[in-house]
Amino acid sequence: MIRACSFEDIATRFDPLIKKWLISYQQLRDYDEMYQIALIALWEAVQQFDPKKGAFPAYAALMVRGKLLTEIKRKKRYASRHLFFETFPEFPIVQEVDTLEVGAFQYMTWLSDRERLWIKEAVLRDKETAIIAAEQGVTMDTVRSWKKAALAKLKKRLKTEA
Secondary structure, three states: OOOHHHHHHHHHHHHHHHHHHHOOOOOOOHHHHHHHHHHHHHHHHHHHHHHHHHHHHHHHHHHHHHHHHHHHHHHHHHHHHHOOHHHHHOOOOOOOHHHHHHHHHHOOOOOHHHHHHHHHHHHHHHOHHHHHHHHOOHHHHHHHHHHHHHHHHHHHHHHHHH
């Protein structure tokens, strides 16, 4: 019976429910993208529906809600693991790195010496992890741990200042 209806009719019937979920999950910034994800989930529900297992409206609602929540969780996880350049504080542009070290790093007293070293070498001087590790006589994993700690502290600091 459900396959006899066109997808446009089904989408029209479920449109208020999809919009209600998008508003209740506060997805207004990415509304169009999330709406498309909901429609794709609805289309998949139509394709996979088995009438022997229950009613279509309940199955479709479950599929759409599940896809929306999965996408929201994926976006939150991505945002928590990545820093975006537009959120970094702006420092004065200085030609020499040593001058920048004095100017910018004096405000970063909350970073350890090793974390400041990683920022200076990797970010300002554009050195790779292997080169920094070789110069400092440590393993690459150690340099990566400096990076991870520095980025975590920067991210935490930026959230408290915002």
